[in-house]
Amino acid sequence: MASMSYVSLVLMITFLINSCMVALGGNFYQDFNVTWGDGWGKILNNGELLTLSLDKTSGSGFQSKNEYLFCKIDMQLKLVPGNSAGTVTTYYLSSQGPTHDEIDFEFLGNLSGDPYILHTNVFSQGKGNREQQFYLWFDPTADFHTYTILWNPQRIIFFVDGTPIREFKNPESVGVAYPKNQPMKIYSSLWNADDWATRGGLVKTDWSQAPFTASYKNFNSLTTAGNNNSWLNEELDSTSQERLKWVQKNYMIYNYCSDVKRFPQGFPPECGINKAA
Numbered sequence: 563m564a565s566m567s568y569v570s571l572v573l574m575i576t577f578l579i580n581s582c583m584v585a586l587g588g589n590f591y592q593d594f595n596v597t598w599g600d601g602w603g604k605i606l607n608n609g610e611l612l613t614l615s616l617d618k619t620s621g622s623g624f625q626s627k628n629e630y631l632f633c634k635i636d637m638q639l640k641l642v643p644g645n646s647a648g649t650v651t652t653y654y655l656s657s658q659g660p661t662h663d664e665i666d667f668e669f670l671g672n673l674s675g676d677p678y679i680l681h682t683n684v685f686s687q688g689k690g691n692r693e694q695q696f697y698l699w700f701d702p703t704a705d706f707h708t709y710t711i712l713w714n715p716q717r718i719i720f721f722v723d724g725t726p727i728r729e730f731k732n733p734e735s736v737g738v739a740y741p742k743n744q745p746m747k748i749y750s751s752l753w754n755a756d757d758w759a760t761r762g763g764l765v766k767t768d769w770s771q772a773p774f775t776a777s778y779k780n781f782n783s784l785t786t787a788g789n790n791n792s793w794l795n796e797e798l799d800s801t802s803q804e805r806l807k808w809v810q811k812n813y814m815i816y817n818y819c820s821d822v823k824r825f826p827q828g829f830p831p832e833c834g835i836n837k838a839a
């Protein structure tokens with residue numbers, strides 16, 4: 563009898579842990595609409611998994627039902643495996659209209675065994691041109707990894723598996739606009755960009771490999787509606803700043819703030835306040 567109740571207790575705890583994990587992971591039916599690519603975007607496993615596909619006829623995409631004015635969002639992505647050259651997977655926040663704000667993750671595919679590029683950008687009031695690009699320290703197609711955007715009134719931080727890769731501090735003190743008034747939705751898409759994505763457009767999409775598929779799971783959002791708003795003041799502690807420096811030293815392959823050819827008259831004002839400490 564004693565061992566029976568032990569077994570039921572273990573089962574009950576396992577059940578409780580699983581329910582909590584499902585609740586934490588969100589549900590794609592609840593949070594997102596597949597809005598592009600008839601049939602190529604699919605929500606699976608009772609809402610726990612979402613896949614986007616691309617073939618010669620179409621790409622696909624989804625968007626959040628909610629809009630956010632500041633948030634911290636996590637998503638786990640597993641990118642298109644094998645020969646993904648020419649494909650681009652995007653995951654970003656954006657508002658609407660000509661003076662929109664936008665915070666971008668874009669994953670530029672590559673030939674088998676060649677590295678993806680993680681491209682980031684920040685738009686405020688319609689102005690972007692703030693690219694930073696990175697290689698990753700793992701194969702993003704072998705497994706799911708967590709990509710996080712923290713957007714609070716003081717700063718935007720991009721994280722990969724909890725490691726900060728880029729910080730964009732609010733530059734209003736140097737006369738540059740910051741996203742803070744326009745609510746944004748979450749968007750994601752998988753599309754063909756072989757005119758520019760891989761080695762600047764030199765390597766084209768190999769359609770014999772289609773359909774290309776990227777997968778998503780465990781979406782989680784912290785919003786101002788939540789009851790723990792510590793993320794609204796979150797900043798990088800000294801350990802995280804060391805991690806950021808490590809990424810920028812070893813994995814950053816492009817930074818607009820050091821592109822002298824592009825800015826012969828001097829760098830944009832926000833570059834001064836966004837140097838890694």
Ligand SMILES: *[C@@H]1O[C@H](CO)[C@@H](O)[C@H](O)[C@H]1NC(C)=O
Pocket residue numbers: 594595597627
């Ligand atoms: C998203 O789906 C809901 C129903 O779940 C619908 O009411 C809404 O109009 C859809 N939004 C878009 C942008 O397609």
Ligand SMILES: *[C@@H]1O[C@H](CO)[C@@H](O)[C@H](O)[C@H]1NC(C)=O
Pocket residue numbers: 670671672673676677678679759760761762
């Ligand atoms: C693809 O691989 C080539 C060769 O290693 C590299 O130069 C390039 O940065 C990689 N990524 C993309 C998206 O082109």
Ligand SMILES: *[C@@H]1O[C@H](CO)[C@@H](O)[C@H](O)[C@H]1NC(C)=O
Pocket residue numbers: 790791792793
């Ligand atoms: C609030 O969230 C942060 C992480 O975002 C956590 O460290 C902290 O313990 C949480 N506080 C409470 C009261 O739950």
